[in-house]
Amino acid sequence: MTTQRARVLSLQILSVLVVLAAWEAVARLGWVDPLFVPAPTAVAAAFLRMGRGALAGLGDTLAKTAVAYVLSVTLGVGLGIAIGSVRALRDVLSPFVVVLYGMPKILVLPWIVLLLGFGTTPAIVYGTIHGLFPVLVLVMGGVRDVDRTLVTVARSFGASTWQLYWKVLLPAIVPTVLAGMRLAIVFCLLGVLIVEMFAGVRGMGHVLGSLANGFQAPELFAATALVSVSSIAIVLGLDALNERLSIWRG
Amino acid sequence: MLRVLLLVAGLAIWEVFARLANPLLYVPPSAVLPALGRLLRLESYPDLLASLLLTLREILVAYALAVVAGLAGGFALGIHRVIGRAYGPILAALYAVPAVVWYPSLMLFFGLGEASKIAFGFLLGFFPITLAVLAGIRQVNPQMIMVARAFGARPPVVFVKVMIPAMLFTLVGGLRTGLALTVIGVIVGEILGSRSGMGALINHAYGLFRTSDYVALVLVTLVLIVGSDALAGLVERRAQQWTE
Numbered sequence: 442m443t444t445q446r447a448r449v450l451s452l453q454i455l456s457v458l459v460v461l462a463a464w465e466a467v468a469r470l471g472w473v474d475p476l477f478v479p480a481p482t483a484v485a486a487a488f489l490r491m492g493r494g495a496l497a498g499l500g501d502t503l504a505k506t507a508v509a510y511v512l513s514v515t516l517g518v519g520l521g522i523a524i525g526s527v528r529a530l531r532d533v534l535s536p537f538v539v540v541l542y543g544m545p546k547i548l549v550l551p552w553i554v555l556l557l558g559f560g561t562t563p564a565i566v567y568g569t570i571h572g573l574f575p576v577l578v579l580v581m582g583g584v585r586d587v588d589r590t591l592v593t594v595a596r597s598f599g600a601s602t603w604q605l606y607w608k609v610l611l612p613a614i615v616p617t618v619l620a621g622m623r624l625a626i627v628f629c630l631l632g633v634l635i636v637e638m639f640a641g642v643r644g645m646g647h648v649l650g651s652l653a654n655g656f657q658a659p660e661l662f663a664a665t666a667l668v669s670v671s672s673i674a675i676v677l678g679l680d681a682l683n684e685r686l687s688i689w690r691g
Numbered sequence: 692m693l694r695v696l697l698l699v700a701g702l703a704i705w706e707v708f709a710r711l712a713n714p715l716l717y718v719p720p721s722a723v724l725p726a727l728g729r730l731l732r733l734e735s736y737p738d739l740l741a742s743l744l745l746t747l748r749e750i751l752v753a754y755a756l757a758v759v760a761g762l763a764g765g766f767a768l769g770i771h772r773v774i775g776r777a778y779g780p781i782l783a784a785l786y787a788v789p790a791v792v793w794y795p796s797l798m799l800f801f802g803l804g805e806a807s808k809i810a811f812g813f814l815l816g817f818f819p820i821t822l823a824v825l826a827g828i829r830q831v832n833p834q835m836i837m838v839a840r841a842f843g844a845r846p847p848v849v850f851v852k853v854m855i856p857a858m859l860f861t862l863v864g865g866l867r868t869g870l871a872l873t874v875i876g877v878i879v880g881e882i883l884g885s886r887s888g889m890g891a892l893i894n895h896a897y898g899l900f901r902t903s904d905y906v907a908l909v910l911v912t913l914v915l916i917v918g919s920d921a922l923a924g925l926v927e928r929r930a931q932q933w934t935e
Contacts, residue, residue, distance in 0.1 A: 445773065452777040477800050533693050545916055547879045548909045551897035556716060631789035638791065638883055646791075650883075653795035665796055669788040676787040 479659040484666070487659035495648065495664055499671060502633055502644040505561060509568030509629040514622055517573050521580025526610065535581065542574040546632070554640045564636040564644070571632030576621035583617030584610060619683050626679060630672055718902045726903035727910060735904050736892055739911070746877060746888045746915070749805050753812030754873045761817045761869060765824020779825055786818045791879065798884060808880035808888070816873035823865020827858030856934065863930040867923040874916050889915070 461481050467473055468480035475483065488495070524530045524538065550567060557563040587610055595609045637646025645668050652661040702720050709717035729735040736742070768775045768782075794811050801807035831854050839849045855862075881890020889912045896905035 445776075448773055449777045452773065453781065456777070533697055536694060537697075543920075544913070545875050545878065547875065547882055548893075548912060550882065551893060551905060552902075555897065555900075555902070627787055627789055631791055634789055634791050635879070635883070638795070649792065649795040653799045656799065658796075658799060661796055661799060665792050668792045669785075672788050672792075673784050677784075 475658075476656065477658055479662060483659045484662040487657075488663035488667070491660055491663060495645075495667055498643065498645045498648040498664075499667060502630075502637065502646065502668075503671070505564045505633045505644065506568060506626075506630045509565045509633060510572060510626055512565070512569040513572030513625050513629060514576055514618075516569070517576025517621060517625070518580050518618055521577045522584055522606070522610065522614075524577075525581040525584025526606070531581070531585065538574070538577060538581065542578050546570055547635070550635065550639055554636070559640045559642055561643075563640065564633045567636045568629040568632035572625035572629035575624045575628060576618075579617050579621040579624070580614060583614040587613045616687075619686065623676070623679050623683060626675060627672065630675075634668070715900065715902055718906050722903040723906045723910070727907040730904065730907040730911065735901075736908070738887075739892070742888050742892050743911070743915070745805065746881065746890070746912075749808045749877045749881075749888065750812060750874055750919070753809040753877055754816055754870055756809070756813045757816030757820060757869055757873055758866065760813070761820025761865075762824060764817070765821040765828070768821070769825050769828035775825060775828075782818070782821060782825075786822065790815050790876070791883075794880060794883060797880075803884060803886055805888070808877045808885065811880040812873040812876035815876035816869040819868040819872060820865050823861050823868070824858075827861035827865075828854070830861060831857040859930055859934050863927050867920075867927050870923045871920055874919055878912065878916070 464478075465480045465482060468475055468478060468483070479487070524534050546567070549570075553563050553567055553570075557566060591609050591613065592605065595605055600608065633644070634646040634649075637644040638650045641647030641650070645664065648664055649661065649668070652664060705717070706719045706721060709719035714722065726735070730739060733739055768778050790811075793814060794807075797807045797810045797814075801810050835853050835857065836849055839853050844852065877888075878890055881888045882893060883890075885891045885894075889908065893905060893908050893912070896902070896908055
């Protein structure tokens with residue numbers, strides 16, 4: 442088992458190195474135009490050059506994403522519990538929620554920018570819309586699928602409605618909420634980046650867009666790598682947290 | 692019944708609100724129908740059909756590429772356990788990156804024309820298909836392969852008769868997700884920057900503040916998106932019946 446893990450790891454590291462070396466060689470030999478495909482060393486140099494500016498853009502984007510994330514998880518869980526647990530609401534609203542969930546959000550982007558202008562607000566609103574629906578749909582389903590016996594037993598032991606929500610429903614949907622939180626972060630980041638590209642004045646999306654328009658390929662690649670690495674780090678961090686929590690839950 | 696009522700009430704409230712607040716910004720529903728009529732009679736945008744066809748062609752090319760590359764990539768990774776375990780997580784990690792960060796690089800590389808939209812649609816569609824093939828291969832019961840081999844079936848026969856049917860359901864699901872994402876990718880690409888196609892028309896209407904035309908264009912694009920997904924859903928149900 443451990444030998445296989447070592448083999449897997451060495452294969453991973455080796456292939457990344459091979460790809461980077463091949464890329465460097467191809468760029469150095471002039472087989473590709475360095476204007477479009479800069480060598481990895483040029484990208485690294487560009488990264489060092491950009492330094493503080495790129496980090497400021499990243500910070501701006503992540504701050505917007507964090508606000509959108511908190512909003513979409515709170516709204517998603519709250520609305521999901523409300524719609525999922527009240528029969529009348531569920532019957533009437535769930536088809537609308539499913540349709541809105543399936544509708545590509547990109548189509549309302551111009552309208553949101555028209556309403557809210559350029560800057561931070563449309564990014565947060567659009568990021569929230571992106572993250573909200575996956576959480577909402579998951580939580581709605583989770584609440585609907587809570588074991589009826591648990592509810593009946595709690596009721597027959599005289600639990601109040603408050604206790605029913607707090608002691609039975611909420612603990613039962615924790616895994617669903619965690620799954621939703623894992624999904625929502627990427628969606629929020631996606632939404633924020635799209636708005637920044639479409640109508641941004643700051644943030645990584647705007648930085649990426651203007652670097653592409655300025656044909657600054659090394660800087661563009663460096664910025665792309667920075668955003669990618671940070672979003673992978675965030676997702677892996679959430680996964681680790683999730684695992685911790687599930688061990689703690691038993 | 693209640694749902695219809697709610698829908699009508701919602702539209703009515705919107706209508707009243709939009710008229711009171713700012714009809715240009717909030718586009719009352721009553722303004723959308725005439726705009727849709729003008730659009731479909733090719734009065735407001737005479738090049739509607741050409742744009743629709745261009746977007747459709749971008750989607751088809753991107754999806755065809757994504758299917759071929761996704762199937763090839765998935766089987767190549769699934770053929771050996773160590774290879775799959777080495778590259779699977781890398782692929783999954785890349786999948787966790789919001790795909791739109793790649794788009795500026797693609798624009799730089801492929802330009803403003805249709806190539807960058809095809810590349811972006813391909814990229815979005817490729818991942819779910821590859822991951823579905825990988826998941827599907829893991830679902831195949833190794834004993835079935837062993838039995839087939841023991842009865843003298845050669846690898847191609849095992850592949851077609853044992854593996855494909857066993858993983859069909861997962862595979863078709865991945866193909867459907869891939870199509871949906873390819874469609875979104877092409878349209879996102881067009882809206883973020885293009886000269887032609889539905890996204891360019893939407894941007895044009897938005898830029899000139901022709902909001903009711905914008906809503907009409909969005910509705911037409913929505914038909915395209917929903918239609919392609921409905922078609923994929925039909926195929927998926929066929930495959931489901933066939934496996935059962």
